[in-house]
Amino acid sequence: MNLSDSQTGGPVPRRVSAMEAVLTHLRDAIERGDHAVGDKLPSEAELCRRLEVSRPVLREALRALQAMGLTVSRTGKGTFVVAATVQDPTFGDYTAGDLLEVRRHVELPVAGYAALRRTPEDLDRLTRLLDRMERETDTTAWVAMDTVFHITVAEASQNPVFRRVIEEIRDALARQSAFLNELGGRREQSDREHRAILEALAAGSEHDAVDAMAHHLDRVETTLASIVRPERADTPTKGRPES
Known part of the structure; x- marks a missing residue:
């Protein structure tokens, strides 16, 4: 699955970055229940391979997921889903x-x-x-x-x-x-x-x-x-x- 840059629809399309595409993919998977609360996301290496993106792009998307309150990163353990829907982003x-x-x-x-x-x-x-x-x-x-x-x-x-x-x-x-x-x-x-x-x-x-x-x-x-x-x-x- 290649999540390279694409464009959104509408009268004045705005380019969607690779990071946005990865974020949307992961967010949708969490909201659909493919990754349930408590689940650990696949490793960075595995996600990069599946989505065909670089590690910096993936890490930006993972940071955005965490800011949205959907995941939490635990040092040495990985990224875990902590909510099924976005409530209030945290900065x-x-x-x-x-x-x-x-x-x-x-x-x-x-x-x-x-x-x-x-x-x-x-x-x-x-x-x-x-x-x-x-x-x-x-x-x-x-x-x-x-x-x-x-x-x-x-x-x-x-x-x-x-x-x-x-x-x-x-x-x-x-x-x-x-x-x-x-x-x-x-x-x-x-x-x-x-x-x-x-x-x-x-x-x-x-x-x-x-x-x-x-x-x-x-x-x-x-x-x-x-x-x-x-x-x-x-x-x-x-x-x-x-x-």
Whole structure:
């Protein structure tokens, strides 16, 4: 079974990476019950052979399964299934739901205060950072700058407590960002959302800054939901309420 790169359907197809294809295959197998809760997954070598992918690709998929809460890796023993369905992905020490709840309570007022208190130096740092992000081709480097962007906005609020809170969840934010970019194709969209936040800060508009940050977090939530509970081709649509 060769899980090489393919494309999804739709009016604007997005390339599906080999890692995404492997993840989908393994996730479907777990949700179908082919690998029941408590079962150990085949070894990495065996999975690489079956799926015809490299070990780095497989390991990325296994990390994503663990972030989704479907599996756990036990040193020296292998990877074990611990849940049959995805509930709430975990990034480091925090679940996605907990992260989003805190971010809404912290980063919305942060954006508002930053619009009112930012200095020319703050705007210059954010502008240079975002310019680099939009040019960056390495995903790992971009993820690192993504977290720095949010910390720098917190610094612009001129309240050190806000910065400390964002610093506390920095690792989780980076893990979530990498997860969303790999599985949700979030990068370009995120750059646009960051640009809108920066423009609101530069204009000194508290209202627009809060709205821009709220939109950014809304899109994070929507993308997470699409990954956790993707639309299946065989999912019946009859009777689904209109949004």
